[in-house]
Amino acid sequence: MSILKRFKHIVVGDYDEFLECENPLLINEVIKQLNYEFASIMMELTLAMNALDAAKSKVEQGEEMISQHFKEAMTHLHMGQNEEARVFLNKKAILLEKQTMLKEECNQAELHVQKLKELQKELEKEISSLIARRERVSNPVDKQKSSAGMTNTVNPTLSNI
Numbered sequence: 001m002s003i004l005k006r007f008k009h010i011v012v013g014d015y016d017e018f019l020e021c022e023n024p025l026l027i028n029e030v031i032k033q034l035n036y037e038f039a040s041i042m043m044e045l046t047l048a049m050n051a052l053d054a055a056k057s058k059v060e061q062g063e064e065m066i067s068q069h070f071k072e073a074m075t076h077l078h079m080g081q082n083e084e085a086r087v088f089l090n091k092k093a094i095l096l097e098k099q100t101m102l103k104e105e106c107n108q109a110e111l112h113v114q115k116l117k118e119l120q121k122e123l124e125k126e127i128s129s130l131i132a133r134r135e136r137v138s139n140p141v142d143k144q145k146s147s148a149g150m151t152n153t154v155n156p157t158l159s160n161i
Contacts, residue, residue: 027134031127038123045116052113055106062099066092 073088 024134024138027130027137031130031134034123034127034130038120038127041116041120041123045113045120048109048113048116052106052109055102055109059099059102059106062095062102066095066099069095 069088069092073085073092076082076084076088
């Protein structure tokens with residue numbers, strides 16, 4: 001959640017005031033900061049996806065264990081071993097309780113991954129819009145420089161006067 005708060009602070013921050021002056025250097029600075037945040041979000045997203053995979057694996061293993069204990073209980077019931085069947089059914093009940101907790105962890109991990117992916121998309125949009133803005137701001141300056149340079153190269157006698 002801390003990453004979400006940081007991103008909200010960055011986006012809601014006063015960057016627009018800085019960018020109003022249309023300074024490409026300031027825009028570059030904001031892009032650098034957003035790229036840093038983007039990298040940290042990508043790292044956190046990778047960790048969250050690994051945690052999600054681990055949680056899903058635990059859920060699958062738990063379901064296999066539950067079905068295995070149920071089969072064992074049925075086998076012992078058919079053989080007339082009621083006490084052994086109760087032991088396996090008790091183990092199954094304990095595993096079912098753990099399974100609900102594991103599923104909840106898995107759901108929370110999925111929600112976290114989804115939020116991070118949304119945040120990643122928002123940051124990508126913000127960075128690309130800033131890059132476009134930087135290009136829009138820096139191109140007129142480059143055109144003026146190149147046109148000024150062209151007038152000097154076209155008429156070198158004027159610069160000698």
